Amino acid sequence: MKKIILAILASGIITTVNAQTEKGDVMVGGRLDLNTGDNSTYIGFTPAVGVFVINNVAVGGNIGITHQKSGDVKNTNFGIGPFARWYFTQAKARPLLHGALSYLSSKYKAPGFTSTNSGSNVFLGGGVAVFINENVSVEVLMGYSHTKYKDFDGDGGFNLGIGFQVYLNKKQVQKLRGK
Numbered sequence: 001m002k003k004i005i006l007a008i009l010a011s012g013i014i015t016t017v018n019a020q021t022e023k024g025d026v027m028v029g030g031r032l033d034l035n036t037g038d039n040s041t042y043i044g045f046t047p048a049v050g051v052f053v054i055n056n057v058a059v060g061g062n063i064g065i066t067h068q069k070s071g072d073v074k075n076t077n078f079g080i081g082p083f084a085r086w087y088f089t090q091a092k093a094r095p096l097l098h099g100a101l102s103y104l105s106s107k108y109k110a111p112g113f114t115s116t117n118s119g120s121n122v123f124l125g126g127g128v129a130v131f132i133n134e135n136v137s138v139e140v141l142m143g144y145s146h147t148k149y150k151d152f153d154g155d156g157g158f159n160l161g162i163g164f165q166v167y168l169n170k171k172q173v174q175k176l177r178g179k
Contacts, residue, residue: 024051094128098124100122
């Protein structure tokens, strides 16, 4: 009898753990990037919302806001665009691939000079989402980011960010919508 009860409890726990990335579930969260050095500061915040279109695959949109200051030079970017994400397992620590494309609006300010520009950014990378409970994960993403502006060539390089996601299953989303 004890084995039957333990099997029922274990299957309930496994079902709960697997329920975060199923078709129709929603993820809400974001990433924070911070880099400081000698006379230089970079701060970025990227909130995102996604919907799982099939199990373990989410598509959605994100908004990115970054500010960089190096000496008297300041650069502020605002970006918006789609992303896609694929989780590989149903484990507590889930490897993932992440790709994003953003349209950018940029303002550059230096002593005696100010300009605005537009462009795009592409990010391709991967990481891991570690679930701290059944609805929240802390994640680390790393990959290649390349920015290209309308009026001049951009730059690219390695990017590392830490973020979090809150996962709402279909029933939770319906409850929030009042259905």
